[in-house]
Amino acid sequence: MIRSKINALIGKYLDGKATPEEEQLLTHWLDALAEDAPPATGQDPRSREQLRRSILKVIKQRAGHPATMYPIWKKMAAAAAVLLLVGIGSWWMMNHRPSQKIAWQELRTAIGEKKMLLLPDSSRIWLGANAVLKYPDHFTDTRQVQLVSGEAFFDIAPAPGQPFSVTTDSLQVQVLGTSFHIRAYPRQLLEIGVSTGKVSVNKGGQVMGILTANQLLQVNRNNYTFSQLSVSSPDINGWKQDKIVFDNMPVMDALLLLENYYPVKFHVKRAIDRQISGSLNMHLAIAQIINVLEDLTDHQLKITPAGAGNYTIDQ
Numbered sequence: 001m002i003r004s005k006i007n008a009l010i011g012k013y014l015d016g017k018a019t020p021e022e023e024q025l026l027t028h029w030l031d032a033l034a035e036d037a038p039p040a041t042g043q044d045p046r047s048r049e050q051l052r053r054s055i056l057k058v059i060k061q062r063a064g065h066p067a068t069m070y071p072i073w074k075k076m077a078a079a080a081a082v083l084l085l086v087g088i089g090s091w092w093m094m095n096h097r098p099s100q101k102i103a104w105q106e107l108r109t110a111i112g113e114k115k116m117l118l119l120p121d122s123s124r125i126w127l128g129a130n131a132v133l134k135y136p137d138h139f140t141d142t143r144q145v146q147l148v149s150g151e152a153f154f155d156i157a158p159a160p161g162q163p164f165s166v167t168t169d170s171l172q173v174q175v176l177g178t179s180f181h182i183r184a185y186p187r188q189l190l191e192i193g194v195s196t197g198k199v200s201v202n203k204g205g206q207v208m209g210i211l212t213a214n215q216l217l218q219v220n221r222n223n224y225t226f227s228q229l230s231v232s233s234p235d236i237n238g239w240k241q242d243k244i245v246f247d248n249m250p251v252m253d254a255l256l257l258l259e260n261y262y263p264v265k266f267h268v269k270r271a272i273d274r275q276i277s278g279s280l281n282m283h284l285a286i287a288q289i290i291n292v293l294e295d296l297t298d299h300q301l302k303i304t305p306a307g308a309g310n311y312t313i314d315q
Contacts, residue, residue: 103137109150112261112282114240119145123164126153126240130185130260150260151183153240156197169221171208174200180211181237185260188253190219195237216247244280251276251297258293262286265310272297 012018109115109131117125120138127133131150139162147168156164158177166173168184171192178197184190192201193216201208201217209217209228219226231247238245244261246254251272259265261282276296280289290301 100138102140104134105137107133107135111259111263119143121159121162121164122157124155126155128152128183128239128260147182147184150185151181151239153179153181153237155179170203170224171219172202174202179237181240185256188221188256189250190221192217192219193231193237238279239282242282244282246276246278246280246296248275248277250274255293258289262289267310272299 012022107115107117107127109127109129111130113129115127117127117133117135119125119135121143123143125133125135125145128151131152132148133150133152134146134148136144141162143159143162143164145166147166154166154175156175156177156179160176164175164177166175166182168182169190171190173180173182173192176197178199179195180197180199181193181195182191192199192211194211194213196213198210198212200210201219203224208219208226211217211228214231216229216231217226218229229247244257249257251274252268254276255266255268264286274297278292278296280292284292293299294301
């Protein structure tokens with residue numbers, strides 16, 4: 001706004017339409033600019049004088065009068081030279097400043113462990129058990145992280161013009177400002193669930209789904225078929241509240257999920273083709289978990305000769 005007013009004032013002066021008050025205002029502004037101007041980096045006095053003369057020549061040609069008739073011309077030429085030199089210096093600094101190389105960090109959690117990460121933009125990520133997340137030490141014009149494996153809950157700080165995205169497997173989740181959950185454990189369905197806001201899930205540039213609050217997208221890793229469901233918010237981020245939630249989850253996926261929260265391995269003689277629903281408190285002992293699974297699956301779990309920690313489902 002100030003610059004446009006000054007430009008308009010200079011234009012009126014050059015056209016001979018400035019009032020005495022406007023001419024005095026312009027003179028004061030040029031004096032202040034010349035006094036506050038920083039030294040021109042990279043320009044010797046002779047070069048600056050040549051530049052000043054060139055600008056003065058242009059001004060004289062525009063006005064159609066000798067510069068001696070207008071004492072303000074010298075001030076305008078000096079101020080214009082300062083502005084040009086400062087602009088050149090700023091351009092040089094922007095284009096020759098060494099770019100800060102992005103260093104990628106990695107955050108891991110152990111079986112049964114959870115961690116919270118604060119990103120440079122004040123966004124927060126809660127990383128679930130047995131998970132791996134990669135993130136940059138600083139953001140540029142875009143914000144991007146990678147969930148290599150496991151599950152995470154994202155609470156993203158809004159930043160207009162600086163979109164946030166998460167890559168996992170071959171999917172990209174694009175965000176503007178929202179909170180959502182991604183589950184991407186190996187050998188399991190990929191899940192993206194939204195608590196607040198909106199996300200877009202893409203694969204190879206093709207949109208698989210646009211999710212809003214309390215919507216969940218499940219993706220089959222084998223053929224990337226997918227389905228979109230409506231769920232409650234606790235189902236999406238239940239693990240963040242120390243609960244493992246099974247919402248029509250295949251039994252085989254449920255067993256694989258439990259292996260990330262408990263130091264156990266399940267061995268199934270024959271695949272169980274059924275789904276289960278319910279929730280488990282993560283603080284339950286493994287023996288209690290086994291009892292619950294037996295009730296949910298109608299199958300008995302036995303400890304194998306390999307020792308405690310390995311469980312076989314008899315059918």
